[in-house]
Amino acid sequence: MIHLNLYNNRKRMKKILVIGACGQIGTELVLALRTRFGQDNVVAADVKPEATDALKSGPYKQLDALDKENVRAYIIDNQINEVYLLAALLSATAEKNPDFAWKLNMEGLFTILDLAKEGHIQKIFWPSSIAVFGPTTPRDLTPQYTVMEPTTVYGISKQAGERWCEYYYNKFGVDVRSIRYPGLISYTSLPGGGTTDYAVDIFYNAKKSGKYTSFLNSESALPMMYMEDAIRATIELMEATKEEVKIRSSYNLAGISFTPATLAEAIQKHLPDFTIDYAPDFRQAIADSWPNSIDDSAAANDWHWKLKFDLEAMVKIMLENVDISKLEN
Numbered sequence: 001m002i003h004l005n006l007y008n009n010r011k012r013m014k015k016i017l018v019i020g021a022c023g024q025i026g027t028e029l030v031l032a033l034r035t036r037f038g039q040d041n042v043v044a045a046d047v048k049p050e051a052t053d054a055l056k057s058g059p060y061k062q063l064d065a066l067d068k069e070n071v072r073a074y075i076i077d078n079q080i081n082e083v084y085l086l087a088a089l090l091s092a093t094a095e096k097n098p099d100f101a102w103k104l105n106m107e108g109l110f111t112i113l114d115l116a117k118e119g120h121i122q123k124i125f126w127p128s129s130i131a132v133f134g135p136t137t138p139r140d141l142t143p144q145y146t147v148m149e150p151t152t153v154y155g156i157s158k159q160a161g162e163r164w165c166e167y168y169y170n171k172f173g174v175d176v177r178s179i180r181y182p183g184l185i186s187y188t189s190l191p192g193g194g195t196t197d198y199a200v201d202i203f204y205n206a207k208k209s210g211k212y213t214s215f216l217n218s219e220s221a222l223p224m225m226y227m228e229d230a231i232r233a234t235i236e237l238m239e240a241t242k243e244e245v246k247i248r249s250s251y252n253l254a255g256i257s258f259t260p261a262t263l264a265e266a267i268q269k270h271l272p273d274f275t276i277d278y279a280p281d282f283r284q285a286i287a288d289s290w291p292n293s294i295d296d297s298a299a300a301n302d303w304h305w306k307l308k309f310d311l312e313a314m315v316k317i318m319l320e321n322v323d324i325s326k327l328e329n
């Protein structure tokens with residue numbers, strides 16, 4: 001009887017590994033997963049030698065997503081059941097280092113997909129992005145299934161990754177789940193190297209100096225989302241039953257769509273003296289190739305996804321919480 005209980009308890013306690021844990025999504029995802037599944041059951045892993053302060057609440061492992069042998073050994077030896085593979089180069093950084101971006105964004109994925117194919121991992125989360133769409137995609141309320149001709153290295157890697165995820169599911173039954181994240185807005189950890197990063201930078205500069213120069217023009221509408229919604233979506237998708245998850249490439253997620261000008265106006269409601277000007281750089285062309293807004297009815301139908309934070313709520317939280325001392329570090 002005692003043995004049976006022990007066995008059942010062990011069975012219930014899954015071991016989760018988040019690779020790329022020190023990044024913008026990873027930091028908040030690890031904290032949310034630890035709250036839900038227990039601090040010791042969620043290992044944060046990143047190429048950095050030490051955990052960031054935010055991640056010190058639980059186990060940490062230095063792991064390079066490209067170090068296939070080490071990743072395999074760690075996962076097998078520690079009986080990891082679920083992997084969230086977040087290590088990637090984002091759109092703007094990837095354009096500056098295309099070879100490395102392709103390598104990092106693809107090779108790490110194959111390592112994890114193959115471990116699942118061999119039966120070492122039961123479930124995978126792999127993030128895709130609105131970057132899978134391109135200039136020939138319908139830009140308003142972009143459908144789940146549509147023309148996809150991405151023009152960035154990042155977008156091409158995400159689209160290829162989606163195809164491989166679906167292939168491993170169809171051929172080998174690998175339980176892989178994915179979301180096409182819009183731009184993500186948060187204050188816990190800074191984003192790095194994305195085209196949508198202006199929508200985070202703007203809050204730090206509004207609080208620090210009362211002004212901001214946007215690297216996208218005033219009318220660049222892009223889909224965005226407050227991080228708490230993105231984390232909830234990720235965990236809800238991972239907790240959905242296998243039958244509910246009908247799309248094994250990646251799910252559209254809409255979030256809130258706004259332009260730099262609209263965001264500036266929303267900030268001015270709290271900080272009336274805030275000013276914005278515009279100096280578009282190479283990221284403008286990337287933004288111009290992405291959708292204005294997204295249709296996420298498939299996520300709503302399949303696993304009951306519903307957005308919580310609108311523009312006003314997100315702006316209020318960001319202005320209350322961004323810590324401008326982070327910019328100095």
Ligand code: AKB
Binds near residue numbers: 090129182184195196
């Ligand atoms: C980026 O801007 O590259 C990312 C994304 C939309 O995937 N935030």
